[in-house]
Amino acid sequence: MKKVVLTVALFGIAFGADQIILKKPPASLGKYYPPQSNKFEFVGVMHEMSGAFYGIRLNINEGKWDKALEWANRLKDAYSRAQNMVPEWKQYYKPVLADQLVKAVQAKNTDQVLKISKELGETCQKCHADNQIAIKLVYHYPPFANLKMEDPVEFAQLSPKEYMRKTSDSMKALRIFLIQGDMPKAREAGEAFVERVRGTQAVCSKCHTDKASEQLIYNKAHEDALASIERLLKEPQPNREAIFRAMSVVGQACNRCHNTHLVPAMVQEAFRK
Amino acid sequence: MILVLLIISLFSCAKFEEIVREEDLLQRPEAKRCSDCHREIFEEWRNSRHAKAWISEHFRLESENYTKNKCLSCHAPHQVDPDKEPVLRAEFKEDGVGCVACHFKEETKAMHGPLKVWSPPHPSKQDLSYTKSNFCAGCHQETFKQWQAIKTQKSCQDCHMPSLGKKDLIQKFPFHFFHLSKPRHSHEFPALKAKPEDLKLEIKENKLYITNVGVPHNLPTADQGDPKLYITVIFDTPEGQQTIRKLLSAQAKTALEYGKPYEVELPQDFKNLKVLIHRRLSHSQEKELILEKGLN
Numbered sequence: 001m002k003k004v005v006l007t008v009a010l011f012g013i014a015f016g017a018d019q020i021i022l023k024k025p026p027a028s029l030g031k032y033y034p035p036q037s038n039k040f041e042f043v044g045v046m047h048e049m050s051g052a053f054y055g056i057r058l059n060i061n062e063g064k065w066d067k068a069l070e071w072a073n074r075l076k077d078a079y080s081r082a083q084n085m086v087p088e089w090k091q092y093y094k095p096v097l098a099d100q101l102v103k104a105v106q107a108k109n110t111d112q113v114l115k116i117s118k119e120l121g122e123t124c125q126k127c128h129a130d131n132q133i134a135i136k137l138v139y140h141y142p143p144f145a146n147l148k149m150e151d152p153v154e155f156a157q158l159s160p161k162e163y164m165r166k167t168s169d170s171m172k173a174l175r176i177f178l179i180q181g182d183m184p185k186a187r188e189a190g191e192a193f194v195e196r197v198r199g200t201q202a203v204c205s206k207c208h209t210d211k212a213s214e215q216l217i218y219n220k221a222h223e224d225a226l227a228s229i230e231r232l233l234k235e236p237q238p239n240r241e242a243i244f245r246a247m248s249v250v251g252q253a254c255n256r257c258h259n260t261h262l263v264p265a266m267v268q269e270a271f272r273k
Numbered sequence: 274m275i276l277v278l279l280i281i282s283l284f285s286c287a288k289f290e291e292i293v294r295e296e297d298l299l300q301r302p303e304a305k306r307c308s309d310c311h312r313e314i315f316e317e318w319r320n321s322r323h324a325k326a327w328i329s330e331h332f333r334l335e336s337e338n339y340t341k342n343k344c345l346s347c348h349a350p351h352q353v354d355p356d357k358e359p360v361l362r363a364e365f366k367e368d369g370v371g372c373v374a375c376h377f378k379e380e381t382k383a384m385h386g387p388l389k390v391w392s393p394p395h396p397s398k399q400d401l402s403y404t405k406s407n408f409c410a411g412c413h414q415e416t417f418k419q420w421q422a423i424k425t426q427k428s429c430q431d432c433h434m435p436s437l438g439k440k441d442l443i444q445k446f447p448f449h450f451f452h453l454s455k456p457r458h459s460h461e462f463p464a465l466k467a468k469p470e471d472l473k474l475e476i477k478e479n480k481l482y483i484t485n486v487g488v489p490h491n492l493p494t495a496d497q498g499d500p501k502l503y504i505t506v507i508f509d510t511p512e513g514q515q516t517i518r519k520l521l522s523a524q525a526k527t528a529l530e531y532g533k534p535y536e537v538e539l540p541q542d543f544k545n546l547k548v549l550i551h552r553r554l555s556h557s558q559e560k561e562l563i564l565e566k567g568l569n
Contacts, residue, residue: 038340146334152520155503195520202499202524206335209343209497218526234538 022134024271026088033139042085048078049124056105056113065108072105079120092127094120138271141264142207145272149203152195160203160265167196171247174229178240190233190243194226197250204257217253225249290393298395299382301364304371310394310443311372317460318372322556326369331556335497344497347412350374355407358414370412388455390442404430412496415523419490423531427489432465434458464554467492469564472529474548476568479541481506481548482534491528492521498555499524502563504535505550508543515540523555544569 032042055071076098083093097120104112149163150156158166170193177186201218208214225246232238232246297306304324308315318324326332326348336344342361349366350359353375362374376384383396387403402408406429410417413429420429439454471487483504485492493500502521507514517537521527529535539546546568551560 034340035338038342143337146337150501150520150522152522152525153518155505155518155520198527199520199522199525201526202522205497205499205524207341209341 017129020133022137022267022270023130025131025135025138026086028088029086029135029139032085035143042082045078045082045085049075049082052078053117053121056101056117060105060110060113065105069102069105072102076102089127089131092123092130094123097123134267134271137264137267141261141268144261144265144268147203147206149199152199153192161269163196163200167193167200170196175244175247178238178243183238186238187233190229194230197226197253200257217257221249222253290396293393295394298384299377301373301377303365304368304373307372310445310448312444313440314442314457314460315372321460321462322464323370323460323462324368325556327366328369329556347496350412352377352379353408353411355402355405355410357411359411388442390452390455404428406430409433415496416490416494419494419531423489425489430458433462434460435463466552466561467563469566472550472564474566474568475534476539476546479539479543481537481539481546481568483529483537483548483550484534485529485531489531491523491530493523493528493552495523495555497524500555501553502529503551503553503560504537504548506537506539506546506548508539508546510540510543515543 029042030036032040052071052075056068056075059065059068059071076095079093079098080095083090083095097116101113101116101120104116144160147160148157149160151158151163151166153166153170170189173189174186174193177183177189201214204214204217228246229243229250232243304315304318322329332344332348333339335341336348339345346359346361347370349362349369351362351374353359353370359374365371365373368374376386378385378398381396381398383398384392385398385400385403387399387401389399390397406417406420409429417429435458437457437459440457441449441452441454442457443449443452467485467488471485473482473484473486475482475484493502500523504519504521506517506519509515517539519535519537521529521535548564548566548568549562550564551562553560
């Protein structure tokens, strides 16, 4: 019975909230992430703690208290290091609990282990609830602010946001002029739209250096759709519906990329302001 | 007689090599060490982009302060071998693509190069792979594929390591007296600029065709960098002057492919057409004019 309870106590840490508030990560955390470090030292210590917690549980459930004690000491050590890594987060830590957990394991007191594990786990949970999502979005995604994109239509260096706005404006202009039947303007907007969409590929390869990930977006269907917009617009009476269908294929590629990158980019931008 | 025999035995080749061997040269020294003898080659290399492959501010920023691991090995390779992506070097990364990276081979513990030379301070091996484009293919993979598709006889080295004629390989007194001049090729590895005659311009049925007829790879070309080509077409129409701009980017996979006409649509009634083509290298902000030509 106690085995089950111990499992629940340690793994009952979960999020539950009606609202999530994202806090700007403290500056000192930056030194454990790119571009200052590529070793992800802070994440490493988190994994150490998580592993050690599991080591205690695993060994107690198997009756190996001596091994459980080794993991309790490892947990105490990692917990102590973690609290000194980010001074701004020191208040989340209760090192006395890590100490008490070692003593409880030493005493082979399952009830105490359960009680202290829960309390110690709650210190982790509080910090994760307050910070984990923001950290993921800020440090585990590329820093979009540093990117520059070159507009193929105006030969101007733009931020990704400005570039996307121009691409989106060209797309809307194409749609509007097609609906209004103004073909010369639709052709101009369509050419700009196609050039700008093709130009986005230049920025992806800054991180996606393997061809497979680029293919998720810039695949044959996507390129065929762009080519068909170009081809249809050259016809004397362009087939409006066919152009809209091709635009929707291009739109799917936009969505795939936005679903992955737009939220982190928005959060990063908000924290920069 | 004994003295003569002693001298002969001392200066038999093997013995002589043993005496003058400079062991540190086989311990992967920094490029500066090679300049003790190969001063001219070192100076050429120092002016090259290979020398700046690691220390370039552009690379530092693009690699996010050297944290993008995938980029690093070609910017400070341990050993460059034909057709093989290198691994990252542990020492003297600031040398970038330095002397040892290309010339020292772990397998033979010797300096390899295209020439047959006797070089007592370090063992040398003639290796003709240095004259072939495959040698560059481990890092310049995309450009190599483009070049390969064209099936030209011209190698990477023919253009990017131009011949300097016969020159001394070393400039160290008194050893340079023992060497004959050898065919030398530039170690500046120039990123050559296309010449106007490399691009053929034609107008047919209200279309401008631009064809790369002189450079045996895409323009622009790169593996991870993003050099660009700016095509500006200016012409008069009854409504006034108009400009068409086309941006070709290695990373956007748009380029003037060798022998394949690039098409620019023109209006029905244009005149006084002028084409300007500029390029911008990955590491530079400067746009350099390649061609300015009027077509009527």
